[in-house]
Amino acid sequence: MFEGFANVWTPLVLERRVGRRPLRVMLAGEALVLFRSADGRVGALIDRCPHRGAALSLGHLTEDGCLECPFHGWRFDADGANRGVPLNPDAKLASLGAAALPVRRIGELIWVYTSVGTAPPGEPTVPTGLSDPGLARCYVEREWDCHWTRAMENMLDSPHLPFVHRRTIGRVYRSRMKPDSRMDIAWEDTPWGGRARALLDGEDSGGVLEHHRPNVMTLHIPIRGRRFEIHALVIPAEPGRTRLIVAGSRDFARCRLFSPLFAWMNGRIADEDMAVVESSGPDECPPASQERSVASDRATLRFRKYYYDELRSSHT
Ligand code: FES
Ligand SMILES: [Fe+2]
Numbered sequence: 001m002f003e004g005f006a007n008v009w010t011p012l013v014l015e016r017r018v019g020r021r022p023l024r025v026m027l028a029g030e031a032l033v034l035f036r037s038a039d040g041r042v043g044a045l046i047d048r049c050p051h052r053g054a055a056l057s058l059g060h061l062t063e064d065g066c067l068e069c070p071f072h073g074w075r076f077d078a079d080g081a082n083r084g085v086p087l088n089p090d091a092k093l094a095s096l097g098a099a100a101l102p103v104r105r106i107g108e109l110i111w112v113y114t115s116v117g118t119a120p121p122g123e124p125t126v127p128t129g130l131s132d133p134g135l136a137r138c139y140v141e142r143e144w145d146c147h148w149t150r151a152m153e154n155m156l157d158s159p160h161l162p163f164v165h166r167r168t169i170g171r172v173y174r175s176r177m178k179p180d181s182r183m184d185i186a187w188e189d190t191p192w193g194g195r196a197r198a199l200l201d202g203e204d205s206g207g208v209l210e211h212h213r214p215n216v217m218t219l220h221i222p223i224r225g226r227r228f229e230i231h232a233l234v235i236p237a238e239p240g241r242t243r244l245i246v247a248g249s250r251d252f253a254r255c256r257l258f259s260p261l262f263a264w265m266n267g268r269i270a271d272e273d274m275a276v277v278e279s280s281g282p283d284e285c286p287p288a289s290q291e292r293s294v295a296s297d298r299a300t301l302r303f304r305k306y307y308y309d310e311l312r313s314s315h316t
Contacts, residue, residue: 002028002114004236004312005148008214009124011109011233011245014139018042018110022067024057026237028114032101033057035078038065043078044112046099050074056098078103107131108139109233109245125192127210127218129229129249136251138259140267142244146278148215148236149285149307151244154277155217155232156209156303158198159183159296164272168265169221176200185298193306196299211303214311227251230266240283246270 005028013025013034023034024047031047033056045067047057054071062068066075066083075084080100085091102113102120107130113120129135144151154160161170162177177200186197193211197204206222217232233245246269248262288304 001116002030004028005114005214007113007115007118007314008311009104009111009113009120010215010235011130012044012112012235013110014141014245015042015105015108015110020061022057022059022061024055026241027112028236029238031055031057032112033067034110035061035067036065037078038063041078042103042105042110043067043076043080044101044103044110045076045080046101046116048099050096050098108137125212127212127216127229127231129218129227130231130247132249134251135227135249136254136256136259138248138263138266140246140263140270142246142267142270142274143237144242144244144274144278145240146242146280147240147284148234148242149303150277150280150283151242152215152217152234153285153300153303154273155234156196156211156299157297158185158196158209158299160273160276161198164276165269168269168272172205173198173200176203183296185296187298187302189302194299194302198296209299211299213306223252230269232270244270 012027017023018034018036025032025034032044033047034042034044036042045056047055049056049069049071051074052071054069056067056069058070059068062075066077068075073086074082076098077083080098082093082096085096099116101116104111104124106126111124162173166174181201184199186199188195193213196209208220210218212218215234219230221228227250229249231247235243237243246266248266285304287308288301293301
């Protein structure tokens with residue numbers, strides 16, 4: 001289950017997507033169903049009834065906030081506990097539950113832990129920009145036809161900025177670049193992942209890029225005395241299919257009327273990346289020895305080492 005992406009906390013969907021109807025969401029090859037129980041909590045179950053395997057997402061929510069299977073009407077709460085088996089008053093409900101994932105609501109996002117039946121060892125490490133109540137946030141969503149590792153590496157890759165993003169966030173690099181310029185990546189491991197700075201000819205732009213393992217990138221954009229961040233949440237859906245949620249957070253222009261403008265800009269930057277990322281092959285980032293790399297690939301090589309040494313090898 002969740003092959004190559006097991007036993008991690010991941011952002012999954014914007015909470016506002018979970019309404020009064022069951023929501024089917026793919027995560028690392030598994031179909032999940034999300035729904036909101038009567039007390040407002042969001043539940044995430046494997047989208048397969050433990051009785052005869054029907055998709056629970058075809059069912060509906062009952063008055064008491066349970067998810068009712070469309071086939072024989074078994075009812076499950078947000079923790080997956082069985083709350084009723086019609087026509088079988090003697091059924092032992094305790095042993096007839098559905099498979100549930102641990103769920104957290106953080107800021108505007110629903111996070112899940114990619115394991116069924118095991119308690120997570122800790123809480124998700126979330127960039128503060130995604131939860132700080134003092135910030136205004138905006139979101140755009142995209143789907144790319146690629147393996148999530150290609151999309152994640154793209155988010156951690158500074159040397160593509162003056163090429164792919166020459167008219168947007170790479171414009172400053174582009175204007176400063178000379179034929180003999182060099183980019184050095186200063187990388188620092190942290191307990192939750194790592195932090196990179198890109199120096200062009202020894203000059204630090206002040207931008208800081210963070211990898212919050214496994215699949216969140218935060219870019220701190222330097223504006224004097226301000227907080228301005230872009231967060232790329234790279235969510236594996238199915239083989240060859242990745243969902244992106246790009247969040248922007250800021251402590252200025254906090255009026256909600258400005259959010260569509262910031263969201264549009266973040267969407268444009270993501271759209272600039274799509275063609276090159278989708279064109280990259282093989283689909284999944286290969287081990288480092290199978291591609292040619294150079295000094296400015298330091299951050300993406302660090303991701304690749306984490307992916308192969310830790311995340312991919314730990315699947316259940
Ligand atoms: S398959 Fe779900 S209740 Fe029978
Ligand atoms: Fe990019």
